[in-house]
Amino acid sequence: MKKVLTIAGSDSSGGAGIQADLKTFSAHGVFGMSVITAVTAQNTQGVFAVQDITPEMIASQLDAIFTDIEVDAVKIGMVSQIDTIKVIAEKLRQYKPKHIVVDPVMVSKSGYDLLSPDAKEALIQELIPLATVITPNLPEAEVITGRNISTLKEMEEAAILIHSLGAKAVLVKGGHLEDDATDVSYDGYEFTYYKGTRIATNNTHGTGCTLSSSITSNLANECPLNEAISKAKEYITLAIQHSFSIGKGVGPVHHFYSMYQKAGIQHV
Ligand SMILES: Nc1ncnc2c1ncn2[C@@H]1O[C@H](COP(=O)(O)OP(=O)(O)O)[C@@H](O)[C@H]1O
Numbered sequence: 001m002k003k004v005l006t007i008a009g010s011d012s013s014g015g016a017g018i019q020a021d022l023k024t025f026s027a028h029g030v031f032g033m034s035v036i037t038a039v040t041a042q043n044t045q046g047v048f049a050v051q052d053i054t055p056e057m058i059a060s061q062l063d064a065i066f067t068d069i070e071v072d073a074v075k076i077g078m079v080s081q082i083d084t085i086k087v088i089a090e091k092l093r094q095y096k097p098k099h100i101v102v103d104p105v106m107v108s109k110s111g112y113d114l115l116s117p118d119a120k121e122a123l124i125q126e127l128i129p130l131a132t133v134i135t136p137n138l139p140e141a142e143v144i145t146g147r148n149i150s151t152l153k154e155m156e157e158a159a160i161l162i163h164s165l166g167a168k169a170v171l172v173k174g175g176h177l178e179d180d181a182t183d184v185s186y187d188g189y190e191f192t193y194y195k196g197t198r199i200a201t202n203n204t205h206g207t208g209c210t211l212s213s214s215i216t217s218n219l220a221n222e223c224p225l226n227e228a229i230s231k232a233k234e235y236i237t238l239a240i241q242h243s244f245s246i247g248k249g250v251g252p253v254h255h256f257y258s259m260y261q262k263a264g265i266q267h268v
């Protein structure tokens with residue numbers, strides 16, 4: 001079985017972060033491991049508190065995994081602080097995993113800063129050059145490039161700029177577009193479009209975490225990048241189609257829809 005690692009924050013409500021990543025890994029038949037960077041007190045309505053894990057403890061978690069287990073692919077999510085970013089980058093440069101998917105998480109859907117505003121530059125300088133693929137949503141791509149982005153053409157231009165910062169490939173996600181939820185990737189040679197019609201639902205908590213974890217699983221399973229992304233797009237689309245309401249706010253996506261269908265288990 002392939003072994004994949006998420007380096008991310010914990011979401012107590014289970015819709016995003018580490019919890020979404022581990023559910024996605026299980027649904028893809030890969031063995032999931034986690035390095036927790038921060039603990040959030042969070043639900044479907046918002047983020048209420050964050051406690052960052054110390055850089056020393058993050059380094060220890062990474063050492064424990066990499067000195068013992070061969071990791072097939074890594075995904076990076078919420079990284080919170082400058083020192084968190086620095087220690088992760090240092091350890092990944094040391095251990096050199098084959099695939100690194102960077103989801104540059106900045107602000108939660110509920111509007112809370114999950115990345116300290118002063119850490120944006122560190123994320124750009126330290127993590128982008130390590131990325132097999134980086135998966136910004138539109139607001140994140142705007143922060144990284146310093147440009148307004150609202151059209152497919154502007155998404156392509158942003159992808160070129162972010163690629164020039166050192167990522168091997170860039171996937172600009174269109175979840176925040178006005179109409180279709182189409183994503184665009186650029187690998188330095190060509191653009192690829194991953195078309196998606198917008199699903200009318202409020203339950204999109206953790207969509208970005210899920211998409212990047214699905215790409216990570218597919219890369220671990222030796223899919224070429226474009227195939228890893230297009231399969232992940234199919235997975236997130238199905239997961240959003242079968243998303244459901246828990247609590248009073250933005251609900252989670254459904255990770256196990258196909259598995260439950262095959263097993264004849266009645267799903268929500
Ligand atoms: N309402 C929706 N209908 C269909 N696909 C969506 C919807 N919202 C997001 N997506 C897709 O989910 C994935 C995550 O995108 P996005 O929501 O932009 O990321 P983030 O969670 O980082 O903000 C992308 O593939 C995007 O196109």
Ligand SMILES: Cc1ncc(COP(=O)(O)O)c(N)n1
Nearest residue numbers: 009010016017108109205206
């Ligand atoms: C710990 C953690 N990591 C990532 C997200 C982003 O997810 P979303 O954009 O759906 O709020 C989150 N809310 N919490």
